[in-house]
Amino acid sequence: MHRFQLRCALLVMICSGAFSSARATDNVLGLPTPRDPRHPGAIVLHGGGRFSRETLARFVELAGGEQARIVLVPCAGYRAKDYDDEQQFLGRMKSRFGSWISLETRGDIRSFQFLYTDDDKDADDPSFIEPLESATGVWFCGGMQSRLNYRFVGDYPDQTRFQMALRGVVERGGVVGGTSAGMAALPEVITLWQDREHDDAPASAVTAHGLGLLTGAIVEQHFAGRGGRLERFTGLLRNATLLDRLSGRKGAGSQMIGLAVEEGTALIARGSRIEVTGAGSAHVFLKSAGGRTIVWHELLSGEHAQLKYESPGAVAVKREEAVLTR
Numbered sequence: 001m002h003r004f005q006l007r008c009a010l011l012v013m014i015c016s017g018a019f020s021s022a023r024a025t026d027n028v029l030g031l032p033t034p035r036d037p038r039h040p041g042a043i044v045l046h047g048g049g050r051f052s053r054e055t056l057a058r059f060v061e062l063a064g065g066e067q068a069r070i071v072l073v074p075c076a077g078y079r080a081k082d083y084d085d086e087q088q089f090l091g092r093m094k095s096r097f098g099s100w101i102s103l104e105t106r107g108d109i110r111s112f113q114f115l116y117t118d119d120d121k122d123a124d125d126p127s128f129i130e131p132l133e134s135a136t137g138v139w140f141c142g143g144m145q146s147r148l149n150y151r152f153v154g155d156y157p158d159q160t161r162f163q164m165a166l167r168g169v170v171e172r173g174g175v176v177g178g179t180s181a182g183m184a185a186l187p188e189v190i191t192l193w194q195d196r197e198h199d200d201a202p203a204s205a206v207t208a209h210g211l212g213l214l215t216g217a218i219v220e221q222h223f224a225g226r227g228g229r230l231e232r233f234t235g236l237l238r239n240a241t242l243l244d245r246l247s248g249r250k251g252a253g254s255q256m257i258g259l260a261v262e263e264g265t266a267l268i269a270r271g272s273r274i275e276v277t278g279a280g281s282a283h284v285f286l287k288s289a290g291g292r293t294i295v296w297h298e299l300l301s302g303e304h305a306q307l308k309y310e311s312p313g314a315v316a317v318k319r320e321e322a323v324l325t326r
Helices: 003-016 018-022 053-063 086-096 098-105 120-124 126-134 145-152 161-171 229-238 240-247
Strands: 042-046 069-073 111-114 137-140 175-179 189-195 204-209 217-223 257-262 265-270 273-278 281-287 294-300 304-311 314-319 323-325
Touching: 042 053, 042 217, 042 257, 053 069, 053 137, 053 175, 053 265, 053 273, 069 098, 069 126, 086 098, 098 111, 120 126, 120 145, 120 161, 126 161, 137 161, 145 189, 145 204, 161 175, 189 217, 189 229, 189 240, 204 229, 204 240, 217 229, 229 240, 229 257, 229 281, 229 294, 257 265, 265 281, 273 281, 273 294, 281 314, 294 314
Parallel strands: 042 175, 069 111, 069 137, 137 175, 217 257
Antiparallel strands: 042 265, 189 204, 257 281, 265 273, 273 304, 281 294, 304 314, 314 323
């Protein structure tokens, strides 16, 4: 191509936004980097409440369908030490999670097992984490996210073997998900609970380090279903100084986005793509470059979108009908 023609073509590409489209695969959420870019792993953020068959089927599909090897971690909600013996504990697990167990008995997946402990030392025990080394799907149930924090999360920035193995599931193209507390624990920064300076004060987030599968976003579960969620969530999102300190990266807080999910609903993130399943909506909160403005986008069940950089520091939510930019 003649040099003049090439320059004109480049100008057309810039003006038409072609260069922006080329960056659609940018890792806005800070997901683990896939070993094979053609097969990125996924994160499933379920807001709590009823878990729909549609969402379960999508999780199984992302885990590999009939070849899926699924591990369920019940530690946020259940402790073996609260039962008379391990047999009684496992009986409770089989009763509570019968729909998961039946996936294997019906032949819908290759294997299913529980992975549980009451000992935080197990997070660095190679024999304990062995099931994660071959898992294609890992699910965290609801309960108290603080139980996941003290069992499995290392002294930041160090990660436990458990955390590294969990990242490996996503890096291999598998899926990791959780509901309620299990969802809350997946990012690098989690909200343990909320606090108020006095009865009439707005709720604020009490934070800690999570499992580390999302380094570019904070999350909120039970959104619109429980009081104080919006104020504590947006308060944390606006607090760039705190997010910088928790992430250990200067400037990270001003770039983080917020993902909030209603009960009975799941937001599925795979590479730069997000989708919503279930009964309600998921919400994406984008901050302006200066961090002084938050733009709120709602995604309905069944909607798909891409998160992409339109320019340095500016993320867009691209849906079928429009491109919404912060």
